[in-house]
Amino acid sequence: MKRIRSLTAAMALSLFALIISGCSEGDKAHIGAAGDAAARVYVAPGKYDEFYNFVSGGFSGQLAVYGLPSGRLFRVIPVFSVDPEKGWGFSEETKPMLNTSHGFIPWDDFHHPELSMSDGSPDGKWIFGNANNTPRVARIDLSDMRTKEIIELPNSSGNHSSPFTTENSEYVVAGTRFSLPVPNQDVSIASYKENFKGTISFIKVDKTTGAMDLSFQILVPGFDYDLAHAGKGPSHDWMFFSCYNSEQANTMLEANASQNDKDFIAAINWKKCEEYVAQGKGKKIDAKYAHNVFNDKTQMASSEIKNGVTILTPAECPGIIYYMPTPKSPHGCDVDPSGELIVGGGKLATVIPVMSYSKMIASIEAKKFDKEIDGIPVLNYKDCLAGEVKKPGLGPLHTEFDGKGNAYTSMFVSSEIVKWSLKDFKVLDRAPTYYSIGHLCIPGGDSKKPWGKYVIAYNKITKDRFLPTGPELTQSAQLYDISGEKMKLLLDFPTIGEPHYAQALPAELIQSKQVKVFQLKDNNHPYVTRSEKDCRVERKGNEVHIYATAIRSHFKPDNIEGVKVGDVVYWHITNLEQDWDVPHGFAVIGNNNSELLIMPGETLTLKWEPKYPGIHPFYCTDFCSALHQEMQGYVRVSAAGSNAPLTHN
Amino acid sequence: MKPLARLLVVLGALSPLLLFILPMWSIELEAPQYPPPYGLGMKIYINKIEGKKENDLGNINNLNHYIGMKRIEPDSIKELKIMPPLVIALSVIGLAAALIGKRKVVIGWLVIVAIAGCVGLYDFYQWEVDYGTNLDPHAIIKIEDMTYVPPLIGTKVLLNFTARSWPDTGFMVLGLGMALTVAACFMKPRVEPS
Structure with missing residues (x-):
């Protein structure tokens, strides 16, 4: 409460300073600007532009x-x-x-x-x-x-x-x-x-x-x-x-x-x-x-x-x-x-x-x-x-x-x-x-x-x-x-x-x-995962398709094993949120690609071709919740030609 | 009873049926991240629980997982199945009372409705207590001695949320119906020809 009060006071002060400087310096400070310009472009915090x-x-x-x-x-x-x-x-x-x-x-x-x-x-x-x-x-x-x-x-x-x-x-x-x-x-x-x-x-x-x-x-x-x-x-x-x-x-x-x-x-x-x-x-x-x-x-x-x-x-x-x-x-x-x-x-x-x-x-x-x-x-x-x-x-x-x-x-x-x-x-x-x-x-x-x-x-x-x-x-x-x-x-x-x-x-x-969320029930993405119980990992030759979900504050699955060097991995991630302004992000180490930024109800796919055997972490890149920093997981990548079975939790 | 009084009793007797289309109770949640008018809310009917906005119930459930609260799944709440026939029964008894047209019978019906209402409210509060205290021991957020029982009526601060609980339109209409019935009981009885 104290912080809020001092913040408000600081804002009020700086606004006051703005008005004062606007008035006293006038044309000198803002070449060509009208004297009351500051007030006319000022949109108060939380108010909307016209x-x-x-x-x-x-x-x-x-x-x-x-x-x-x-x-x-x-x-x-x-x-x-x-x-x-x-x-x-x-x-x-x-x-x-x-x-x-x-x-x-x-x-x-x-x-x-x-x-x-x-x-x-x-x-x-x-x-x-x-x-x-x-x-x-x-x-x-x-x-x-x-x-x-x-x-x-x-x-x-x-x-x-x-x-x-x-x-x-x-x-x-x-x-x-x-x-x-x-x-x-x-x-x-x-x-x-x-x-x-x-x-x-x-x-x-x-x-x-x-x-x-x-x-x-x-x-x-x-x-x-x-x-x-x-x-x-x-x-x-x-x-x-x-x-x-x-x-x-x-x-x-x-x-x-x-x-x-x-x-x-x-x-x-x-x-x-x-x-x-x-x-x-x-x-x-x-x-x-x-x-x-x-x-x-x-x-x-x-x-x-x-x-x-x-x-x-x-x-x-x-x-x-x-x-x-x-x-x-x-x-x-x-x-x-x-x-x-x-x-x-x-x-x-x-x-x-x-x-x-x-x-x-x-x-x-x-x-x-x-x-x-x-x-x-x-x-x-x-x-x-x-x-x-x-x-x-x-x-x-x-x-x-x-x-x-x-x-x-x-x-x-x-x-x-x-x-x-x-x-x-x-x-x-x-x-x-x-x-x-x-x-x-x-x-x-x-x-x-x-x-x-x-x-x-x-x-x-x-x-x-x-x-x-x-x-x-x-x-x-x-x-x-x-x-x-x-x-x-x-x-x-x-x-x-x-x-x-x-x-x-x-x-x-x-x-x-303005659209606030994409409705999950209307999401007809061919790789959508509408609930956590449908999460799965499938192999088709050297293609691995990960059907994953993101919701505050975890990915499902978050432990995947059996991916091999030489595989082409597709992360199909559905953001299960149906709440305004709760996107989740996704990034995996060493990926020669960007992140994903997935809006509520949306499914996005990121392609990943891991280069080395070992453990590969992934995490949520958008500060989604108090436990955003816990929103992470691991993929175990085995050598090309290994017999590691494809598993996930 | 005079015809007008009987009509009032009939209206009173029909009023519980409106609970099928009007919510009985309403719980609203506001937080810094959920400012009005974008707060979350639930409407509680006798046969269903709905979010105030399309995805509110899902979002409340999602947030509740942090404190280990059970998911509110309307399909698994037995009261939502028991209440509809009870409410219909109340209306039928009320209509019968109107038909009989005896003040004592009508008062009897009012007493039944009042008892049913009290039992209902008590049960609702028990339901709130169950959800608010019967928390998952593996909950993400655990605060000693903290429970999350929303108020039956009024406002309560639960962590970052302010919960408000109030009777909604269905309850008001029911109340109005009872008031009409009470009024009918106070009307002078028809003067029987001697």
Whole structure:
């Protein structure tokens, strides 16, 4: 009791100190921060944040879950990279999730999370993510925050304009950054213009299960397709992609792809594509890709190598795609809540171009085309322009919306967020970021109904913002209050990996549906052990299968003899707990593998090939109970060829 | 008895039957690791024992193994098999009393119910004592002179747990039924035509 009291006193004191320092030092201590920032991001112990913020981990390959406004990190969801802590990619159940047509890949580069949507608004069912390096799209279930499906994209490389979804998540799209020969083949790189093509993939998403299916690909000129966003409302049928390198350079793109004054925003009518596919206008070509699915019932993933994809060629399918010129080297491609305005982000442009959907349609109907590229009509920039934001800053990248008639654009080079009006395209406010902002996020900020309370900057450089940690520094996010006319910096918080895009939604949309335990009675894992009396050890040739259970505070069995050097041992461990937040861990000495972290009601399998005869201890790695340290056991390993019988207790 | 009084007795006589759908007693357990509303709890019916939440009973049993308490296995508790026919019998007798409509008979029924209730509570307490004191000598946690008998009514601290035991809705409804019956007994008898 005394300890609790002194703890409370210490907390109260430090809180007091925080408030005092916040007040007295003000701007000096927190460059750019509002004076009352501390109070506005303070979430009292035991209280909950208002928003979940899903932030891409970039080169970490994972997805991080933060709370807003506190900026506290809650969980890192393993997606494209192995995670030995959680056994992701190490357990037999999860290894297939990281399979590709190139075999097992332990890492990737995750850039863009995108929440599933119903009627243009996040519905809290799933969040999708892209693998940039070996092109894949993942689907993560928001009820247990686990990756449930990963689909590889053939004929693609540098899967950057992905995984943006249509208004009701009918499709998730994926465009190629690197164009390639389609199908890929051994050609001279200098034959780029002749042989290299881009593809835009449309992945159909099942409304109830979320199951993904690669529906079709559009073969497009060999530009670099960069970012995308779906139309909504009036522009429901359309998807917009920015693309650069219309020069089709294959070397030193830095200069060679920066020559044309205008590049393009590709407008794709996916409804029309569907019609052509239904009419059989697509051509099926060979294309190998992996499709990995985690089955909740069996708690196991499986990987299938599929073959064949339907290709639509614009020249043969008029009306599916148009190019809208946009100031040079665009990056972001964002659609406002009304679905009428399409905002480009020309990295090297001096303006922010705002294109009009209705003017685009009028141009298409009037057939006012400047030219054609490979059968794709090129519209006139001025004809489609709603307006330009003049002198916005340097290096505009991405734009999000607050739902109150304003847009917020990140400026990489001038390191700031610029707020501007969607009515007259006038700049209203600017706030510095520390430093070099990439993406930005407003909760629901790319949807029909943004929750325009905060904007979060995801910065590429932090320099002096945190205690230095050698040459490699944390990257960071910055939280700004946008409820008033002026943006107010409230908080810096470090992020995992490199944050690219992020999305946020009100906690109430998903908080109550979080899974607390997996029900043992619904566990249909082929190697489940539902009670201690079913524990057993079986030999099949040189394979040994250990059906074990874990419950506070013991494994059953915990003494096993008769394993031999040369055996392949599979530990199938079921956590018998049915209580919230009681995982058990498992590790065995000398295993060339990770640990297992087994949630209540879950079965996981760890493969172990013991190398030497002798006694091999194993133990629980998660402090599960007062007697966690007693949760241990031994395996006796005998020499290869010994006659030791297989026994257990 | 007047028709209204008889109706009250009928309601009183039927009230025990609600014990088949409403829990009679409730035990709640809270601890630092099991804060409200995520504490553990049991609902005790005349014919079954259930967790307040889906896995509560299993989790209580799992925790109890540390102190060497027997597992609470509803299937092996004889009271849960004996009580249902007794309760039905009480109702039948009550209905018969209503039919006879004599105040003395109804009072007799009330006395039977009261005795049955007392015996039931006594038995329940004995059951608690048995579980709370009849502990496995190989228990993981052994504290000299410590027993784990939950209170019959009220709150008691048992190691890190605070146990609360209270009559639940079934008991309340039964009580209401008895109150109606008592009220019926106080109503003026029908004036017999002379």
